[in-house]
Amino acid sequence: MSFESIRGQDHGVEVLKRALGRNRLHHAYLFAGPLGVGKERTARAFASALLCVQPTADKLACNVCHACRRLAEGQHPDFHLVERLEKNDGGTERFIKIAQIRALQRSLSFKAYEGERRVVLILEPEHMTESTSNALLKTLEEPGQQTHFILVSAGVHRLLPTIISRCQRVRFGPLKSEHIIHLLQQSGVHDLDLMETVARLSEGSVGRALMMLEEDIVPLRGQILAALDADKNQPLSEALDLAEDLAKPAQRKRLKQAFHILRTWYRDLLVVKMGGERRQLLNIDEHARLTNRADGLSAKVIQERLKRTGEAEVAIWERMANTRLVLESLFVFLAGRVPMELSQ
Template sequence: MVKTWDQLEELQPAVLKMIKNSFVKNRVAHAYLFEGMKGTGKKEIGLLLTKSLFCESLKDDFKPCEDCKNCRRINHGNHPDVHIVEPDGLSIKVDQIRSLQAEFAKKGLESLKKAYLIIHADKMSNSASNSLLKFLEEPNAETVAILITEQPQQILPTILSRCQTLKFHPLSPQIMVKQLVENGVAPQKAPLLAQLTNSIDEALELNTNEWFAQAQKIMLKLYEVLRKNSLEAMVTLQSDWFPHFKDKEQIQRGLDLLLLIFKDLLYIQLDRQEQIVFKGESERLNQFALQTSGRRISEQMSAILEAKRKLAANMNPQLMMEQLVLKLQEGSSFV
């Protein structure tokens, strides 16, 4: 679904303000670098900027009309003077950049204007980067380039120096929750999803993902048995955890869920129940929060964060989880 200027302005107000100012002052840059986390609206705002450049009925506040021939064609990805380059396999290859240059050497099909977006610009091969650099060094006055990346440190400094950088900030959980509810997610489920990802699309996928629904149940069960004895917790690891959480990404997701349970307990103790994310489990969590201390919860959260670091450093996942369970149960009692 195409997002309007107003919708995207809610997500990235500072970025939209800078873009609007560039139109007001007639200083649209010949090259932009949009950098920020996945799901922060970089591609959507890149297309929005492109529509403002090509719109046949541009409004007084420089917002595209979304209804003219050019706006519609950009929305449908078939405008002849707007080109999008994405990785071919694992990288953007030199032939893709050369093909782009050849296309731009021709006169615009419908005007002198041309625009191109390079998605995951950090994935350009060395030869592709050098080819693009030559392109950027001799900009056509009517050409606008938009490079989009989550990892600007992977892009040649000489390319970065020729771009105006716009930083995209992570979406606040409140905005994420609002957007998710508007997209049909149950208000009770939205806060948890908003804590796990900054991407609306990924959150919507998780919302209907059976693996994720089961993961939440396993995590709550693991927390409950942790409160009993180490033997039962180890049995639960073998019977439930290891068969379900198989690769590193899934295990990290599981640890994130476990961490959020402890955060909820802490919020309850601080009398900030409105901030808990396991809304459907609030009654049980309230009982659990009465049986532990804030100091103990903080220690357990630190242990989970340490486990996440060990996993990222390629520690054996089974050994890491067994160590974590023992760490979470340290002391003569769970409290």
């Protein structure tokens, strides 16, 4: 993994290259920015440069020495990855466990195997309980010789301030559509119209764009709009069927996409309602439909729908509420079947 493969993150990459070139390295970095914009990729490229035993004149990874190769194969003994574990049912644990941090501390108490440096990559450190965070903090405070931590987070606001203050922050912004399209092409996508649509809808995240393609987001959007964004005389059964379907455990990824669709849809309706321009739309391919729908809804109603959507998301993903009940009541509301005064 090298910095050349990173797209659209010139600032962050430059900061890291300069630190490597001058050998002025911090012992802990926090790569902060939205999901799916290249933070982990950059972290791995940085780790490679740190661990390479035959670096270039600029102190970048050679990508051919045994250290670079072992790292690429996930076999480097001085590279430690900490992330949420997979559960037996294929899902992901809600938290990084304290036992994982303790195991890391044990490994770090030994000498480095290969060279002098060690790298610890921690993905999603915001998914830690307070006691786990405090255990990590201890390690960050006494890292031992030549140990470099890279924390990769899309939820910095949920980290302990004491952890943030220990780290040098490197910011990652959303990607431009052209970069997303380039990366999608590299991963074998060819349909240009589709790529342009998901690039806009992804709000600058190639990770999200890929997930959208995987979940067939365009047909899903059609299905959601048919059920929820139709006229009031339509039976509610379609909305309720959709709620039942999306509430199934096997549909978790699809449900995430469904929420994203709803959020971008109401956001776009507001843009149209406020007289925004076509180029500001995320669902730019649905411009005509948006204009039409915005005519029939007040800004207040659209805002309320956006708000309810956000609340339902929090209820499901953070408060672990009953997914089906939350979706049913949300969809009935979004379908415009509950007068706003009565539903509050």
